[in-house]
Amino acid sequence: MGNYLLRRLIVAVPSLLGISLILFVLLALAPGDPFGELASNPNIPPEVREALRIKFGMDDPIMVRYFRWLVAMIHGDWGFSFASRVNVDTLILQRIPATLYVVGTAQLLALIVAIPVGVLAARRPYSIFDQIANTFAFIGFSLPTFFTGLLLILIFSVNLGWLPFVYRADIQATGWMWWWENFKQAVMPVTVLGLYQAASYTRYVRSAVLDVIKLDYVTTARSKGLDESRVIIKHVVRNALIPVVTLVALQMPTVFGGAIVTEQIFRIPGIGSLLISAILANDTPVIMAVTFVFACLVVLFNLIADILYGWLDPRISFR
Amino acid sequence: MNERDLRNQIADVKAGRLSRREFVQRMIAVGLTAPMAGTMLAHSGVAFAAESIEYKPTKAGGGGPLKLLFWQAPTLLNPHFANGTKDQEACRLFYEPLAGWDADGNLVPILAAEIPTKENGLLAADGLSVTWKLKQGVKWHDGKPFTADDVIFNWEYSVNPDTAAVSVGSYRGIKSAEKIDDYTVKLTFKQTTPFWADAFVAAYGLIIPKHLFADYIGGKSREAPANLKPVGTGPYIYVDFKPGDSISAKRNPDYHQANRPYFDTVEVKGGGDAVSAARAVLQTGEYDYAYNLQVEDEILTKLEAGGQGKAQLTVTGHIEYIALNVTDPWTEVDGERASVKTKHPFFTDPAVRKAINLLIDRGSVQKFIYGRAGVATANFLNNPERFRSPNNKFEFSIDKANQILEEAGWKKNSSGVREKDGKPIKLVFQTSINAPRQKNQAIIKQAFQKAGIEVELKSVVASVFFSSDPANPDTYPHFYCDMEMYQTTMPQADPQFFMNQFTSWEVASKDNKWQGRNVSRWQNKDYDETYKQASSELDPVKRAALFVKLNDLVVQDNYILPEINRRNCIGLKNGMVANKSGWDNDLWQIANWYRET
Numbered sequence: 001m002g003n004y005l006l007r008r009l010i011v012a013v014p015s016l017l018g019i020s021l022i023l024f025v026l027l028a029l030a031p032g033d034p035f036g037e038l039a040s041n042p043n044i045p046p047e048v049r050e051a052l053r054i055k056f057g058m059d060d061p062i063m064v065r066y067f068r069w070l071v072a073m074i075h076g077d078w079g080f081s082f083a084s085r086v087n088v089d090t091l092i093l094q095r096i097p098a099t100l101y102v103v104g105t106a107q108l109l110a111l112i113v114a115i116p117v118g119v120l121a122a123r124r125p126y127s128i129f130d131q132i133a134n135t136f137a138f139i140g141f142s143l144p145t146f147f148t149g150l151l152l153i154l155i156f157s158v159n160l161g162w163l164p165f166v167y168r169a170d171i172q173a174t175g176w177m178w179w180w181e182n183f184k185q186a187v188m189p190v191t192v193l194g195l196y197q198a199a200s201y202t203r204y205v206r207s208a209v210l211d212v213i214k215l216d217y218v219t220t221a222r223s224k225g226l227d228e229s230r231v232i233i234k235h236v237v238r239n240a241l242i243p244v245v246t247l248v249a250l251q252m253p254t255v256f257g258g259a260i261v262t263e264q265i266f267r268i269p270g271i272g273s274l275l276i277s278a279i280l281a282n283d284t285p286v287i288m289a290v291t292f293v294f295a296c297l298v299v300l301f302n303l304i305a306d307i308l309y310g311w312l313d314p315r316i317s318f319r
Numbered sequence: 320m321n322e323r324d325l326r327n328q329i330a331d332v333k334a335g336r337l338s339r340r341e342f343v344q345r346m347i348a349v350g351l352t353a354p355m356a357g358t359m360l361a362h363s364g365v366a367f368a369a370e371s372i373e374y375k376p377t378k379a380g381g382g383g384p385l386k387l388l389f390w391q392a393p394t395l396l397n398p399h400f401a402n403g404t405k406d407q408e409a410c411r412l413f414y415e416p417l418a419g420w421d422a423d424g425n426l427v428p429i430l431a432a433e434i435p436t437k438e439n440g441l442l443a444a445d446g447l448s449v450t451w452k453l454k455q456g457v458k459w460h461d462g463k464p465f466t467a468d469d470v471i472f473n474w475e476y477s478v479n480p481d482t483a484a485v486s487v488g489s490y491r492g493i494k495s496a497e498k499i500d501d502y503t504v505k506l507t508f509k510q511t512t513p514f515w516a517d518a519f520v521a522a523y524g525l526i527i528p529k530h531l532f533a534d535y536i537g538g539k540s541r542e543a544p545a546n547l548k549p550v551g552t553g554p555y556i557y558v559d560f561k562p563g564d565s566i567s568a569k570r571n572p573d574y575h576q577a578n579r580p581y582f583d584t585v586e587v588k589g590g591g592d593a594v595s596a597a598r599a600v601l602q603t604g605e606y607d608y609a610y611n612l613q614v615e616d617e618i619l620t621k622l623e624a625g626g627q628g629k630a631q632l633t634v635t636g637h638i639e640y641i642a643l644n645v646t647d648p649w650t651e652v653d654g655e656r657a658s659v660k661t662k663h664p665f666f667t668d669p670a671v672r673k674a675i676n677l678l679i680d681r682g683s684v685q686k687f688i689y690g691r692a693g694v695a696t697a698n699f700l701n702n703p704e705r706f707r708s709p710n711n712k713f714e715f716s717i718d719k720a721n722q723i724l725e726e727a728g729w730k731k732n733s734s735g736v737r738e739k740d741g742k743p744i745k746l747v748f749q750t751s752i753n754a755p756r757q758k759n760q761a762i763i764k765q766a767f768q769k770a771g772i773e774v775e776l777k778s779v780v781a782s783v784f785f786s787s788d789p790a791n792p793d794t795y796p797h798f799y800c801d802m803e804m805y806q807t808t809m810p811q812a813d814p815q816f817f818m819n820q821f822t823s824w825e826v827a828s829k830d831n832k833w834q835g836r837n838v839s840r841w842q843n844k845d846y847d848e849t850y851k852q853a854s855s856e857l858d859p860v861k862r863a864a865l866f867v868k869l870n871d872l873v874v875q876d877n878y879i880l881p882e883i884n885r886r887n888c889i890g891l892k893n894g895m896v897a898n899k900s901g902w903d904n905d906l907w908q909i910a911n912w913y914r915e916t
Binding site: 282 | 400491563599602835
């Protein structure tokens with residue numbers, strides 16, 4: 001197992017290098033520059049823009065810039081944002097809590113909804129319950145989050161006035177009020193994201209359970225006279241979870257990477273909205289850092305998924 | 320309006336036959352900016368109006384939280400690095416300039432004890448120096464006194480090339496800054512400077528403390544801790560800042576103006592988009608103020624029906640206009656398209672330009688696209704409040720355009736397109752992607768087709784169109800097409816920087832990596848001469864007449880077609896009293912904001 005882990009980690013290095021190179025070159029070739037806004041301001045002489053470009057090393061050849069970035073990165077220096085001149089790592093760390101809270105809660109909600117609904121639907125396929133669950137699942141992942149987000153805002157903020165639609169990281173209240181305010185402002189984004197995820201998870205869980213439920217060992221377990229709920233939980237769900245684990249594990253990077261659209265709609269100061277504003281401002285170091293972290297997370301969670309397989313099904317060994 | 324008229328009017332103001340405000344409005348009507356008119360009066364011996372900022376509360380504090388919503392979030396809090404108005408606005412909570420501009424173009428002292436004039440002897444008659452007297456007893460938020468050293472330091476900081484400050488444009492004209500005593504600074508200019516009220520005034524004039532920035536001048540400017548934790552003299556004290564998200568601040572109990580500020584805390588929230596920002600103020604009233612509501616007027620009106628707040632528009636000098644290419648964008652000369660060595664195939668004919676000007680339906684564009692947020696205009700340098708220049712008028716007439724083209728020998732061919740010498744008029748018309756602009760393009764295309772001009776519409780993503788990337792042919796300074804439309808902002812009260820975009824030395828070309836500001840490549844000797852004269856003319860009245868002439872020279876040649884004079888739109892919750900000015904930031908008087916109860 002230790003050997004396997006080591007091998008996997010070593011293999012990850014060249015792929016991450018490749019990813020970073022591709023990202024960097026793509027960003028360098030992308031049109032637009034971070035000082036565009038200064039260009040249309042008659043008060044700012046062109047020399048200032050020129051000086052800034054030189055100061056931030058934007059006029060050097062792409063490969064020189066890439067190696068400079070790589071060396072700095074290896075030393076733990078992530079560079080600084082052109083727009084705010086703040087170190088990128090500070091910026092990212094500032095955004096992580098909101099993202100983890102909102103997107104993480106949404107993922108939990110999604111699993112809490114999806115697993116029981118999926119299992120129940122699969123136990124009696126084509127029953128009324130199954131059909132209702134299916135319909136909702138279809139609607140759920142067909143509606144984009146920007147639509148459901150706006151819909152909820154219109155209903156709960158504008159018409160009913162129950163919930164705020166501007167998410168604030170700096171709530172002034174203390175004690176219980178703080179928790180309450182935090183809960184209130186997270187309700188809409190968590191619902192939007194959670195139900196969207198739940199819809200697709202439900203479909204996966206249902207089909208995974210359907211695959212398992214007809215297998216011989218389940219019939220055997222039933223014929224031994226075991227309680228139905230025990231059969232489902234101990235024999236069916238555990239085995240059906242393998243494909244679901246893959247799915248969830250591959251979704252994990254988004255928990256850290258933020259939900260780009262939803263964060264934008266509700267003004268959640270998370271990684272997703274950081275990425276969007278960095279892209280709009282052509283703030284290359286931030287885009288680079290966020291996307292690279294994202295790539296690392298994908299690699300990491302792939303590895304974690306592989307390890308979990310072995311735990312769920314000992315027949316899958318580490319070689 | 321000629322010089323004599325102006326002099327007579329100023330004499331009327333002096334004698335009390337004409338009110339100050341009326342004078343300023345007349346100047347605005349002939350295309351001058353309000354601050355210029357105010358400066359004109361000041362130069363002619365009419366003192367700046369006494370401060371007329373409305374403020375009712377009788378004690379500081381007690382106003383609860385003030386909630387500001389910026390859909391473009393502030394990203395940094397050093398005014399010398401401000402990346403656009405969002406950062407300038409945010410800086411204004413903490414930092415202050417010596418003076419600011421009110422809506423009528425009067426200078427209002429903030430950190431200055433008084434406004435320099437010739438009468439009080441602070442303004443030199445030769446235009447080479449100005450002396451600022453500073454308010455005494457002003458303290459930085461950390462308790463240190465604010466003195467002349469701080470003022471001088473800001474000049475040194477800004478002009479240091481390694482600092483790469485964006486405010487340098489306002490400071491590099493200063494030859495020396497001399498400390499007379501702790502509360503007096505004398506600025507000497509490199510040359511005669513009619514617009515002396517630029518450095519240390521308004522947005523780029525915000526003053527940062529020497530004792531916290533002195534070690535971070537030049538190359539180390541990025542590392543200053545105070546870049547993120549401002550310590551100013553302003554009405555609010557820094558509490559917390561998350562770049563691109565939020566700022567919180569609390570009331571400055573030692574603020575140098577009595578009974579101010581009214582609000583106990585300020586919360587700035589950023590992100591999202593303009594429409595939902597408008598909603599949070601106008602419809603749900605969750606916030607007190609929303610910045611720069613670039614939202615179609617139709618939507619704003621609907622949101623206002625929510626009854627929680629109102630959109631407020633302020634006069635600015637920003638102009639949305641169409642430029643016709645003077646050069647030929649379709650022929651490459653020495654590796655450069657639209658080179659100044661070429662001439663445009665059709666626009667060289669004045670009849671074509673005149674016809675095109677007649678085909679732009681400014682009235683409809685205002686009515687159906689911009690609504691309250693823009694006013695149709697024929698002037699490049701102008702003001703929306705009462706624009707009716709005696710010299711320039713716009714007209715929309717397809718018939719006249721047809722007639723002009725017909726008379727000039729442009730005949731319709733079999734496919735209905737006008738041509739002359741076998742050259743049909745086919746144009747490519749580009750602008751950035753932005754809903755009002757695309758609608759505007761469509762309206763123009765329709766009119767052009769009726770006059771037998773074929774036009775292909777092109778739209779470029781804004782981040783590319785407005786970038787300064789020399790390698791990208793789709794940016795607006797490259798101008799690789801026949802016509803283009805965009806907005807030029809007038810961030811400053813004085814038109815000198817604004818009007819330099821038509822001088823021949825500003826022509827954008829390969830040589831200057833397309834960083835020049837004269838994008839249409841329009842050149843005119845008379846303009847260059849007049850511009851040089853205007854920028855060193857000390858007599859404000861003569862200078863004003865010169866700027867009117869500059870405007871007329873550009874506009875009457877029909878290469879530059881002004882379309883809409885934009886207004887700045889903000890959202891304010893009912894009851895909020897905020898003194899606004901189109902010549903300064905929205906928050907320039909944040910110390911005087913209060914809520915009617």
